[in-house]
Amino acid sequence: MESAFFGHHEADPRALLYYEWCQRTESGYAVDDFAEEVRDLSHTERTVPALCWQLLDRVESAPRLPDWPFVEWADAPGSVNLPDLEHDSPTPDPALPDRVYGGWLGRCAGCTLGKPLENGFLWTPESIRAYLEPYGAYPLRDYVPVAEPVSPAIGSRRDWRAATLGGIDGCPRDDDIDYTILGLHLLEQCGPAFTAGDVAALWLDRLPFLQTYTAERVAYRNLIDGFAPPDTATFRNPYREWIGGLIRADIHGYAHPGRPRRAAVAAAREASISHVGNGLWAAMWAAALVAAAFTAASPAQALDVALTVIPERSRLAVALTEVRDDHRRGASWDQAVAAIHIRHGHYSWVHSIGNACLIAAGLLWGAGDFTRTIGLTVQSGWDTDSNGATAGSVAGIFSGASGIPAHWTDPLHDTVRSAVSGYDSARISELARRTLGVAR
Template identity: 55%
Template sequence: MTPPETDRSAPPAPADVPDPKTSPDAKNLGDRILGGWLGRIAGNMLGKPVERGDYWTRARIDRYLRRYDALPLTGYLPEPVGAEAEFELRPEWRACVRGRVRGSCRDDDIDYAILGLELLETYGFDFTTEQVGALWLLRLPYLQTFTAERAAYRNLANGLKPPLTATYDNPYQEWIGALIRADIHAWTHPGQPRRAAASARRDAVLSHTGNGVYGEMWAAALISAAFTASSVREALDVSLTVFPASSRLARTVRRVMGLHASGLDWSATLDAVDTELSGLGWIHTLPNAAVLTAGLLYGEGDFTSTIALTVRGGLDTDSNGATAGSFAGVLCGACAIPPSWVEPLEDRVSSAVFGWDGTAITELAARTLALARVPG
């Protein structure tokens, strides 16, 4: 594992200047926020059975899908009838595959969105990193945290304060854990990518440094930009303005964008990036950002194509599927998400966050909408 990149963040960027031509349409804002929640949950559920990037490579995922005549992928993963030994799915697969989904599965990719909502409801938009940590200790079970989050949680419990919570005895500082916490900062700052990124940064530094922090800033800006962008490419361009252009994350995202623009196909693009980022591991921010960027670009704004390509890209499939689903759900709105993704969720979420298990997804969206800061 390479040493974490030093945080070379520039001084705070100027605030977003509202433009009436590109400000979110207040009439559609609720539908777009609901689309983000539904997309995040559906994308997470799609990727969850194959979440183990060292085993579930792109080739193995596609081999599995071909076996069950599920290419192109247009719904939840097929059930592994008679092939359990050949294809080792995660233990939760029975609640996540086609025909078996009855509400959402519990997952940290959803827990942190819920915890972020409680953070903003409790402390407001001027929350501190210390308050993020206090809420983790109050609401989040320790054994439902992983990698950098577990290290930070342990450091909090031992009395350490940020930024030591991110740096002490934490080899996961640039892994994907912060990136998956970005969505609530985007949904509550629609069309305001700089503000979304600034809010996300205060959350990220509890557990991450360098590209780990930039990952959450990037994802927050990207999803925020989806409220007003006219294309996927425009949202990606905007997202690259909120963290250092010299960082490896920025170079990785630009690399995928360049390969896509050159006319290379999806698979060849990921082959090229895989070679360049080999050795970082399947939970590191950089290779996952590459998979996510490719899924968004080649998905061309279509909800199903976006989450399907992203999950087929492998690595941290449930996290990438969740972020891709959030982006695509905001971009197209809940009304445009095919019912085959939404209806099995039964408008309820499973969560390990104390007090939130079984909450209606529509309630989560309504509470998010109530907090949303619309420019203008």
């Protein structure tokens, strides 16, 4: 499955069959009886498309388990329609420009920190620690050092050197930053009442197909095949609860400072092109978390606020509550991360639930310290660049741009590389300034 994951999974019947079976298993469907057939057809060197599609049809037709204890998308599709309980005119914050800029810088720094370690098949908390300790770089307090010579197993990515200590010359291109830029362009062009159709049109116009991944790649394929949102999120899209919606949400928090419910509604509308259920709720949670950071007294308080925008009995809410409870009980960070990996290791390493928990842990045990927050988040593994970006965004808002240590921001040179058409080598400060123009 690893080769399918990094290949053209959107067109590989083996990947679509296997991950759809996983998705149905994880969300309470009676598909256990298909396990052997799924494994026989999906874990093969050569695909047998007709048999894969036939079995996929059967998996998709399986009934729900009657005793499933969690709320799923089929139970609460209207959960995105939050009542607006927020004031129209929050108290003006003179520090808002610095804090929005801090969010952008923190996101870029956290993403860059995590980028060299982004491969959950290879990088676990244990292997990350084993790599860093010989360089005196554990716990992480600066960008990831480079092994010389670089092992092909870890340095085969073209952007490895561009995201490691001493090699960073501007924020390297990453989808976690591309979507933040694309979201800003969306808000500038379409305003706060943008539609999912506007998002679809923008993707086709500005976003290269091969710079999308998992749920976004499938949704893009569905757009090309003539589907429209929300069907793009569900047709043959087994990645619809993975992390993609979450990584696209921060811009809606920046645009609604102190208004987490409005941020969540906007993020849900944007995420609906590719995600449903816990994938879409994770986007709402992340947007609310970022928005709440502008007015909350602490990261813990912002996390408590963010939890209120998603269904209480969703798997995501239950998982995040467990992390919050671990923190209240006085568990150590190592204990908390180990518990998260045990509870959610059955999900893909890019699933929204486990990664949201690692973000929450980084923010809770980071306790408002920017360096500690992004360091802990990244060294906890799984989707390290995405998690580092979101945690860095929140931590950067709390500290403001002026409070982020210079060793994180200086190598960025106020520049970000991007695959979004018209935005390569954009100034981070200019993106932050433009964000203030759409903030409401």
